Amino acid sequence: MTLSRRLFLHAGLMTGATLAVSPSAFANGEMPPWHVGYATAPAKGFGPAPMRLVSGKAPAGLAGTLYRNGPAHFQHGDAYATHWFDGDGMVQRISIADGKAVHTGRYVDTPKRRLEMAAGKFLAPGFGTVGDPSYPVSSSNDVNPGNISVMMSGGELLALWEAGTPYRLDPVTLETKGLKEFRSDLKGMPFLAHPKRDPDGRIWNLALNGRTAGIYNINPDGSVASFGMVDIGVASYIHDWAMTDRKLIILVQPWIQTRTRPPFIDGFEWKPEEGMKYLIVDKDDLTKTRWAQGPARAFYHTGAAWEESDGTIRLDAAFYPEPVLGSGGGAQEIRGKLSGYDRPSKLTMVTIARSGDAKLTETDIAGDFPQVDPRRHGLSRKLTAMVTGSVKDQPGGSALALQDWSTGKAQVYDFGSHYIVEEHLFIPKPGGSSEKDSWLIGPAINTRAGRTEVWAFEAASIADGPVAVWQADYAWPLGFHGTWSGA
Ligand SMILES: [Fe+2]
Known part of the structure; x- marks a missing residue:
């Protein structure tokens, strides 16, 4: 199998059981129950619609808004999108x-979506x-579907892609207001879908262009404090990165871009002999850098x-252990079929001594969306x-794990085989200070009911199950990432 044919799933990539479904299992065009997570959402969106509390009791003090983003349009007539990742956000x-949950969903109104909806086909x-x-x-924003994540900055809700500029959205109505201009000289600049926020509200992020990484430093009020550049040595596929209180760490995986013709992802070549390179950059002085070397790994998320x-x-x-990118796999789930990939990602701790290289300690937790x-x-x-978790003949994970690095042990809660669990966020409890003074909140699709639910756990005791579950009257498409905005 050539690398470009490597089967790939973003949400389903962690499962060891994503085996090809029998062609006869869902005859006559019938879709498997899990396909509700990959079905095209209505053009007008969803809601606002109340969700029903179906389990537990809403935690006192839990008030705010969970925003999430993901691809949601995969079909024009009988024609499917080529890749899940290219669906409109x-x-x-x-x-x-007050214990009540209300759901609203709206497409990001992009030039790409407008042109394709008018033409009635993918272009x-x-x-x-x-x-x-x-x-x-003429620029990457002409193909920007705004479909990976969201962030709040300076009171604005921004829909993020990784190779283009964020879209500004109304935080209540979700109406699209146009492209974000962080600063006049940064107009049209890319903004990665994984910004990092210091506890004081300062945001850092990357703008990638070949072997150059732009570094955004954004004040808590949304203004740009600085924008600099660093040389990352090679054009690598970089979806996410990492940050300490004093350092930026850019993980340059050996998944090297060798051509730029579309489809974008087929232009990368896996070169494990290069290993993983970690560029460590001083936040206060971007010219102060050093490299650390580690074993070859592929990754999406830190x-x-x-x-x-x-x-x-x-x-x-x-x-x-190896690249999972490729244009083939993203075609399958939106058609009701499963991609097969049997080498899941593992939660791994990377340790880099002050002047040394990177050493890896792998846990046995298979999964993603840390x-x-x-x-x-x-x-x-x-x-x-x-x-984490996996279910035979169903994509995605069915469980949530909470690793405690101080003990090396993890709590795990399995939602059941009729669930696809999405990223769960830590929501700090008012007045709390320790990490366990948090709720963990995220969506999960109940594939038996064909409905999306939002689950809330106590971080101190996730193995005891959720403290509250709200259910919508419908399923909305699986997303990638979200953010929480407190009341
Ligand atoms: Fe991501």
Whole structure:
């Protein structure tokens, strides 16, 4: 199998059981129950619609809004999108107040979506899509689906992609307001879908262009404090990165771009002999850098990093033994079929001594979407939450794990075989200070009911099950990442 044919799933990549479904299992065009997570959402979106509390009791003091983003449009007539990642972004908003949850979903109104909806067909090139030669492309924003994540900055809700500029959205109605201009000289600049927020509200992020990484430093009020550049040595696929309170850590995986024609992802070549390179950059002086070397791994997501008093850096991430990128796999789930990939990512701790190289300690937790307490981002901490578990003949993970690095043990809660669990965020409890003074909140699709639910756990005791579950009257498409905005 050539690397470009490697089957790939973003949410399903952690499962060891994503085996090909029998062609006869769902005859006559019938879709498997899990396909509700990959079905095209209505053009008008969803809601606002109340969700029903179906289990437990809403925690006192839990008030705010969970925003999430993910691809949601995969079909024009009988034609499917070429790749799941290239579906138009839809932002989901779940507001929680007085024990009640209300869901709203709206597409990000992009030039790509407008042109394709008017034409009634897919046109734009993309991550896994060649595209129609007639489609006009003068910049990456012409193909920007705004479909990976969201962030709040300076009171604005931004829909993020990784190779283009964020879209501004109304935080209540989710109406798209146009592209974000962080600063006049940064107009049209890319903004990675994994910004990092210091506990004081300062945001850092990367703008990638070949072997150059732009570094955004954004004040808590949304203004740009600085923008600099660093040389990362090679054009690598970089979806996420890591940060301590004093350092930026850019993980340059040996998944090297050798051509730039669409589909984007087929332009990368796996070169394990290069290993993983870690560029460590001083936040206060971007010219102060050093490299550390580690074993070759592929990855999408880090949890977070911290620096110990002796200068040792630790960071956790979901690492794969080999690349899982490729344009083939993203075509399958939206058609109701399963991609097969039997070497899941593992939650891994990376330790980089002050002047040494990177050493890996792998846990037995297979999964992805690691999350940490935002009060401890960049600081020493104990906990990492992650989606895990697998179900035969169903994509995605069915469980939530909470790793405690201080004990080396994890709590795990299995939702059951009729669930696809999504990223769960740490929501600090009002007045709390420790990491366990948090709720873990995220969506899960109940594939038996064909409905999306939002689950809330006590971080101190996730193995005891949820403290509250709200259910929508429908399923909305699986997303990638979210953010929480407190009331
Ligand atoms: Fe991501």
